[in-house]
Amino acid sequence: MAVKVMIPTPLRPFAERQAAIDVEGQTVGEALDALTSQYGDLRRHLYGDGGQLRSFVNVYVNEEDIRDLQKDLTPLRDGDTITIVPSIAGGSRD
Amino acid sequence: MLNLSQDLTERIRAHAAQSYPYECCGALLGTENGDGRTVQDLVMLDNQRDDSPRNRFLVFPEDVLRVEKAARERGLDVLGWYHSHPDAPARPSEFDRQHAWPWYSYLIVSVEAGEPRRMSSWRLTDDRERFDAEEIASQLGMPG
Numbered sequence: 001m002a003v004k005v006m007i008p009t010p011l012r013p014f015a016e017r018q019a020a021i022d023v024e025g026q027t028v029g030e031a032l033d034a035l036t037s038q039y040g041d042l043r044r045h046l047y048g049d050g051g052q053l054r055s056f057v058n059v060y061v062n063e064e065d066i067r068d069l070q071k072d073l074t075p076l077r078d079g080d081t082i083t084i085v086p087s088i089a090g091g092s093r094d
Numbered sequence: 095m096l097n098l099s100q101d102l103t104e105r106i107r108a109h110a111a112q113s114y115p116y117e118c119c120g121a122l123l124g125t126e127n128g129d130g131r132t133v134q135d136l137v138m139l140d141n142q143r144d145d146s147p148r149n150r151f152l153v154f155p156e157d158v159l160r161v162e163k164a165a166r167e168r169g170l171d172v173l174g175w176y177h178s179h180p181d182a183p184a185r186p187s188e189f190d191r192q193h194a195w196p197w198y199s200y201l202i203v204s205v206e207a208g209e210p211r212r213m214s215s216w217r218l219t220d221d222r223e224r225f226d227a228e229e230i231a232s233q234l235g236m237p238g
Binding site for chain 2: 012014055058086087088
């Protein structure tokens with residue numbers, strides 16, 4: 001399936017400053033794999049050491065959060081848009 | 095270099111003081127060019143961490159999208175985010191580093207016993223290993 005991935009501003013420097021990138025994939029996981037194979041520096045910002053999406057990385061297919069769908073196994077259709085949206089988190093003490 | 099007017103500096107400090115003993119948070123809107131970044135406006139946001147707002151802050155993704163849209167409509171970028179450290183230093187914690195995005199400016203203001211004190215700005219390195227300090231140029235008479 002040919003889908004479009006929308007890249008948030010802070011990650012564009014790692015994707016040749018593109019706001020949207022066309023990739024192929026049957027599932028969200030496959031599409032993000034295709035994206036990070038093409039732009040390897042994105043991987044460390046999207047995934048933690050265990051290979052899971054970081055907690056502050058939110059991924060939507062069209063307008064739906066993949067946590068409410070089938071996460072990385074969420075199937076894709078031709079023309080879907082995957083949007084990566086930051087949460088912003090922090091705090092003073094560890 | 096992060097250019098921040100005196101007026102915007104005072105607004106951040108006031109937000110931090112009002113929110114004490116909880117952390118405040120907000121967005122830095124502005125432009126980036128060869129001279130660095132210039133903050134032109136703020137969006138004050140609610141800290142969504144109801145469980146531990148004294149030492150954590152959270153901005154939901156829907157609020158990030160809303161702020162980005164508002165910035166875009168004004169020809170501005172979301173340059174970064176500010177938050178306060180109540181009774182803690184104005185430097186990033188390990189928790190800050192673990193949850194940070196690259197590229198954004200992270201402005202931190204310490205608040206001691208309700209009084210806003212030091213302010214600093216930081217950028218995550220591309221390898222996520224640490225924050226680098228970003229100089230704040232506070233100027234009178236700048237836009238905003």
